[in-house]
Amino acid sequence: MLSRSTIRVLRTFRQPRTMTATTSRAFSTLDLIPDEPAGPSVVTAKIPGPKGIAASAEINAIQDPRTHVVVPNYELSKGNYLVDADGNVLLDVFAQISSIALGYNVPALLDLARSDEFVKAAMNRPALGSFPPVQWASWLKTGLLTVAPKGLDQLVTTLCGSSANETAFKCSFMAYRQRERGSPDVAFTKEEMDSCMLNHSPGSPQLSVLSFKSGFHGRLFGSLSATRSKAIHKVDIPAFDWPCAPFPELKYPLSEHVAENEAEEKRCLEEYEKILIEGKTTRPVAAVIIEPILSEGGDKHASNSFFRSLRLIAKKHDAFFIVDEVQTGVGATGTFWAHEKWGLKEGEEPDFVTFSKKMQAAGVYHKKETRPNAPYRNYNTWMGDPIRTLQAREMLKLIKENDLVSHTSQIGAFLSSSFESLFSSPVASGKVMNFRGQGEGTYLAWDMASPQMRDQFLGKMRLHGIQIGGCGEQAVRLRPMLTFGQKHAEILVSTVEKVLKEL
Amino acid sequence: MLSRSTIRVLRTFRQPRTMTATTSRAFSTLDLIPDEPAGPSVVTAKIPGPKGIAASAEINAIQDPRTHVVVPNYELSKGNYLVDADGNVLLDVFAQISSIALGYNVPALLDLARSDEFVKAAMNRPALGSFPPVQWASWLKTGLLTVAPKGLDQLVTTLCGSSANETAFKCSFMAYRQRERGSPDVAFTKEEMDSCMLNHSPGSPQLSVLSFKSGFHGRLFGSLSATRSKAIHKVDIPAFDWPCAPFPELKYPLSEHVAENEAEEKRCLEEYEKILIEGKTTRPVAAVIIEPILSEGGDKHASNSFFRSLRLIAKKHDAFFIVDEVQTGVGATGTFWAHEKWGLKEGEEPDFVTFSKKMQAAGVYHKKETRPNAPYRNYNTWMGDPIRTLQAREMLKLIKENDLVSHTSQIGAFLSSSFESLFSSPVASGKVMNFRGQGEGTYLAWDMASPQMRDQFLGKMRLHGIQIGGCGEQAVRLRPMLTFGQKHAEILVSTVEKVLKEL
Incomplete structure (x- = not known):
């Protein structure tokens, strides 16, 4: 049982805030969103209510509505609160x-969208690869490049996370073959040029991307071949015969299972290296792709040392190393990129880091050595969208000015302590297990006793005003x-407590 | 030699304009773009000029600039005129x-982008599959659905043409397997669910998409496997072992080669059907994809009867039929969709029509029978972007109000006549051949005597103010x-004449 007074005590766990150049006091949500609702408010007996159900039914004439959760009114939503068609005001921790x-509706972002620069960029969408706007280099340098992962100074923009990953795959395949040829100047053979038009080797080579069990990397044909989270995403869709390595099944809390977890990680690393070696004679692995936390697959964690080993073993066996930060990137784990925590040394950086989602813009950071040797090899009509680059630039400015990554780290520490207390109390007994993500900002997760109880939990949370x-x-x-x-965190923790009691 | 007076004569070829409910006189560009420049203006000795070259060099620190043509100043561009970094004003017929x-910078579209509806949609981007905005059905019904191809009342939105095509592929594979199972209610077997996680059959089936030589369908891994335009797009990238059928190599002008062209189309149809039949025992063809005019592959045409046969033969062999209108759609061929001209009867409509590019929104129109049998099978985070749906809605309204499809058909007829005259005159002799696209609006093309002469032609056109x-x-x-x-057409024709003289 976690009372308000317990929460007050737990607050003392928060680290004192570091002074920065741009802020001199703890961030308050009201700084960015002055008129955020005071709290959730549920006005219908069920969610979705009658208006939400009617809106989904109307969409059903055109599109499959079975995945709808709620039908929001985005014009009325504000800050952390999502307002649905029926007027329910939900604290949104799924975002x-x-x-x-x-x-x-963050006012500073609405101002951006109304600016002449944004309006004209929105209505004059260029083919970026051939007709980039005269401001393009400046937009990138003052925006997306300010958060480029260490060692990666090149950037290809795309429209979504799946295509960001597929761009990294394509760059890996091209660079892998170029390395085999010995130089960027070696011409393609006639046999390569002819056979690729028939999708046959040697022009279409038998190379692969290695991914990990429970990993999620998108749902286009290349990215879906690397995705290993759920069968319903994959069944009936042709896939490349690419290898899948085991991902450690760690026991939580990590601090209580050190030896077993180390053994499990060692087992996985050995199997991973075996696949890389065996692939050399059949379908060589040109690239390895991994999320720093396997998110869609169930928020699975591994140690920093495990990830460092993955990277080094990939290098040893000539595979490029792609870190998929589509979900983990942009601060939620308490560092801007989740892989910053791995402690990779200079020269050991990933070859590619992909992003999308919270960045709104999508793309791939990489090194100059993986730029294709000829033009038009990595090319398409739009190659991203300048307005999402402008949006990312503005958001990054606000994130830095308000020191929101540190803020998230601190709020994450508070949430961690609060949930650790709550989940070790009788109210959670037999219902909650494997709480995880401590030290990863607000990127927290836990298991419920069964899939059914999980779904029931999510539904009841919604009825108590939390999405x-x-x-x-x-x-x-x-x-x-x-x-x-802090205020949202307190509402969240006390609502989880309430719902656990109801289950 | 095509003088201004010849052009005036040719103008009489224009059909008298039909009265419509919304317009009572011929469309003038100035109706939509009142302050369009009067004509091209070139101020640098080379294009790109020094400022364009400097802008590309700055981008080169971050991205490959070798595909840059010019670096535009989109804020100064207007209507049909693209202004580059050096102040050159180019009539843009590549768009x-x-x-x-x-x-x-069409004023009505800039107004849209400044509207509260657009601004809020831009800054509150939803996960459309789970949290669609309350206006979503209405936005689709008053926009994209008003131009739904006959017989296709379902719509999945995506972010680009490649992912639109891949969505159609995925829907085809799922529907094909469902038909094999006999009912949407038959559950997947454990073997299917397990094997698909390893990318093995039966869960990841050995099915294929048939495409045509010179076809272009995108550059992601599935769409690139169907693309057969240029080797440089495909070499070094693993591809699915999918079949490629021949596309007729017609002789132009079509009216002078009727018998040979019919024989060539017959040959291609026979080979196509043979591939469909042979595939049944090895890698069955679940879907056929075709562009109404093979665009990226060189503007290759075939007869309406050829396309009708493709459709009927696909049906006969249980393959879904996907029409890729990513480039041909939205009016440029003189009908809203290019495939409208094929004369397909009721019940023979394509199963899928994909779009992107000029629509700015992207997606797939389809039939209810190809909606997947379970939720989350066709799903991703964004599933399109509402602001591009709003932009498409506004553009469609302007296209209808100004009757721009008929307008384009008429301008196309004028251009066809003018170029036919010009290209049969001595100035074009030995330089221009295979003029094509008559009856397809402004969707016109011709070959130059060699690739080198073509590139030289494009460069000289630019120096005369035409992109x-x-x-x-x-x-x-x-x-x-x-x-x-009309005025742009006259500038274009006389500039082509001028450049042909210089070659």
């Missing part, structure tokens, strides 16, 4: 599947925005 | 690789906007 960084999401088979995942503050 | 429908594009090996393609009018 459009982790893709809203700062909140709904919260699941992942994997029976996990609950928190994906609040970076403006999620 | 961002055929993806600008109405022009640069024009190529396709295939040595073709020039016209892709003007729908607001391209």
Whole structure:
């Protein structure tokens, strides 16, 4: 049982805030969103209510509505609160599947969208690869490049996370073959040029991307071939015969299972290296792709040392290393990129880091050595969308000015302590297990006793005014925005407590 | 030699304009874009000029600039005129690789972008599959659905043409397997669910998409496997072992080669059907994909009867039929969809029609029978972008109000006559051949004598103030906007004449 007074005590766990150049006091959500609602408010007996159900039925004439959760009124939503068609005001800790960084209708972002620069960029969408706007370099340098992962100074923009990953795959395949040829100047053979038109080797080579069990990398044909989270995403869709390595099944809390978890990680690393070696004679692995936290697959964690080893073993066997930060990127784990925590040394950086979701813009950071040797090899009509680049630039400015990554780290520490207390109390007994994500900002998750109980939990949370999401088979995942503050955290923790009592 | 007086005579070829409910006189570009420049203006000795070259060099620190043509100043561009970094004003008949429908900085579209509805939709981007905005059905019904191809009342929105095609592929594979199972209610077997997680059959089935030689369908892994235009797009990238059928190599002008062309189409149809039959025992064809005019591959045409046969033969062999209107759609061929001209009877409509580019929104129109049997099978985070849906709605309204499809048909007829005269005159002799696209609006193309001469032609056109594009090996393609009018056409024709004289 976690009372308000316990929460007050737990608050003392928060680290004192570091002074920064741009802020001199703790961030308050009201700084960015002055008229955010005071709290959730539920006005219908069920969610969705009658208006939401009618809206979904209307959509059903055109599109499949079976995945609808609620039908929001985005014009009325504000900050961390999503307002639905029936007027329910929900504290949103799922944030459009982790893709809203700062909140709904943030005034500074609405101002951006009304600016002449944005309006003209929106209505004059260029083919960026051939006709880039005269401001393009400046927009990138003052925006997306300010958060480029260490060692990666090149950037290809795309429209979504799946195509960001597929761009990294294509760059890997091209660079892998170029390395085999010995130089960027070696011409393609006639046999390569002819056979690729028939989708046959050697022009269409038998190379592969290695991914991990429970990993999620998108749902286009290349990215779906690397995705290993749920069968319903994959069944009936042709896939490349690419290898899948085991991902450690760690026991939580990590601090209580050190030896077993180390053994499990060692087992996985050995199997991974075996696949890389065996692939060399059949379908060589040109690239390895991994999420720093396997998110869609159930918020699965591994140690920093495990990830460092993955990277080094990939290098040893000539595979490029792609870190998929589509969901983990942009601050929610308490560092801007989740892989910053791995402690990779200079020269050991990933070859590619992909992003999308909370960045609103999508793309791939990479090194100059993986730029294709000829023009038009990595090319398409739009190659991203300048307005999302402008939006990312403005959001990054607000994130830095308000020190929102540190803020999220601190709120995450408070949430961790609060949930650790709550989940070790009798109210959670037999219902909640494997609480995880401590030290990863607000990127927290836990399992419920069964998939059914998980779904029941999510539904009841909604009726208590909180929009919260699941992942994997029976996990609950928190994906609040970076403006999620102390007050929201207290509402969340006390509502979880309330719902656990009801289950 | 085509003088101004010849052009005036040719003008009489224009059909008298039909009265419509919304317009009572011929469309003038100035109706939509009152302050369009009077004509091209070139101020630098080379294009790009020094400022354009400097802008590309700055981008080169971050991204590959080798595909840059010019670096535009979109804020100064207007209507059919693209202004570059050096102040050159170019009549743009390439339109961002055929993806600008109405022009640069069209006042009505800028007004849309400044509207509260658009601004809030831009800054509150939903996960459409789970949290669609309360206006979503209405936005679709008053916009994209008003131009739904006959017989296709379902719509999945995506972010680009490649993912639109891949969505159609996925829906085809799922529907194909469902038909094999006999009912949407038959559960997946455990073997299917387990094997698909390893990318193995039966869960990941050995099914294929048939495409045509010179076809272009995108550059993601599934769409690239169907693309057969240029080796440089495909080499080094693993591809699915999917079949490629021949596309007729017709002789132009079509009216002079009727018998040979019929024989060539017959040969291709026979080979196509043979592949469909042979595939049944190895890698069955679940879907056939075709562009109404093979655009990126060189503007290759075939007869309406050829396309009707393709459709009927696909049906006979249980393959779904996907019409890729990513480039041909939205009016440029003189009908809203190019495949409208095929004369398909009721019940013979395509199963899927994909779109993107000029629509700015992207997606797939389809039938209810190809909606997947379970939720989350066709799903991703964003599933399109509402602001591009709003933009499409506004553009469609302007296209209808100004009757721009008929307008484009008429301007196309004028251009056809003018170029037929010009290309049969001595100035074009030995330089221009295979003029094609008559009866397809402004969707016109011709070959130059060699790839080198084509590239030289494009460069010289630019120096005379016209931004024009190529396709295939040595073709020039016209892709003007729908607001391209009589005056622009006259400038274009006389400039082509001038440049042909210089070659």
